[in-house]
Amino acid sequence: EIVLTQSPGTLSLSPGERATLSCRASQSINGNHLAWYQQKPGQPPRLLIYGASRRATGIPDRFSGSGSGTDFTLSISRLDPDDFAVYHCQQYGSSPFTFGQGTKVEIK
Amino acid sequence: EVQVLESGGGLVQPGGSLRLSCAASGFSFYDYAISWVRQAPGKGLEWVSAISGTGFSSYSADSVKGRFAISRDNSRNTVDLQMNSLRAEDTAIYYCAKHVGIYPSYHLDYWGQGTLVTVSS
Numbered sequence: 001e002i003v004l005t006q007s008p009g010t011l012s013l014s015p016g017e018r019a020t021l022s023c024r025a026s027q028s029i030n031g032n033h034l035a036w037y038q039q040k041p042g043q044p045p046r047l048l049i050y051g052a053s054r055r056a057t058g059i060p061d062r063f064s065g066s067g068s069g070t071d072f073t074l075s076i077s078r079l080d081p082d083d084f085a086v087y088h089c090q091q092y093g094s095s096p097f098t099f100g101q102g103t104k105v106e107i108k
Numbered sequence: 109e110v111q112v113l114e115s116g117g118g119l120v121q122p123g124g125s126l127r128l129s130c131a132a133s134g135f136s137f138y139d140y141a142i143s144w145v146r147q148a149p150g151k152g153l154e155w156v157s158a159i160s161g162t163g164f165s166s167y168s169a170d171s172v173k174g175r176f177a178i179s180r181d182n183s184r185n186t187v188d189l190q191m192n193s194l195r196a197e198d199t200a201i202y203y204c205a206k207h208v209g210i211y212p213s214y215h216l217d218y219w220g221q222g223t224l225v226t227v228s229s
Contacts, residue, residue, distance in 0.1 A: 045145075045219055056217070
């Protein structure tokens with residue numbers, strides 16, 4: 001089983017600042033099959049990034065994904081008030097298709 | 109418009125059973141794998157189980173193997189999750205989500221609103 005470790009657990013930032021979230025895998029992820037999801041309270045997750053770096057339809061270009069192998073990053077270039085949420089990474093390269101524990105981006 | 113709707117959640121005693129159902133519309137159902145993902149109160153997401161578009165292949169997390177079974181009926185556009193021998197740690201919101209390909213080796217693009225399962229005496 002691939003274990004995904006997200007860091008930090010909580011990121012306290014102000015609107016307009018840059019956010020950098022990490023997702024580290026215990027072993028290399030097949031085909032860089034890694035996705036990022038955003039989740040707000042009381043809502044299901046929403047797809048942001050797939051294939052490590054491809055933005056999903058309708059996702060603003062301030063969101064970007066990078067990385068390969070075992071180290072992946074989600075960057076938000078300038079935080080919008082709507083971006084304060086929990087972010088989850090998931091690998092879908094091999095079963096079980098595990099998630100990280102999540103990173104909460106909160107308003108400082 | 110793609111829609112995914114879960115049903116069947118509720119309160120069940122430890123050791124009991126519950127059957128969740130996911131009804132989907134707005135896409136060619138048999139062409140896409142479906143997963144169940146759960147979220148315990150205040151916790152992160154946990155992938156539970158997936159089934160291929162044809163229904164011939166299924167996959168499960170170790171935490172539910174031997175207790176949960178996933179199935180699908182492509183004539184009714186539904187995926188079910190039969191949950192047996194339920195434990196307190198199975199308490200969670202259960203989400204149904206659609207993959208973008210026939211196998212679960214693709215990301216999840218549409219999620220339902222979830223159904224709450226509470227295991228308690």
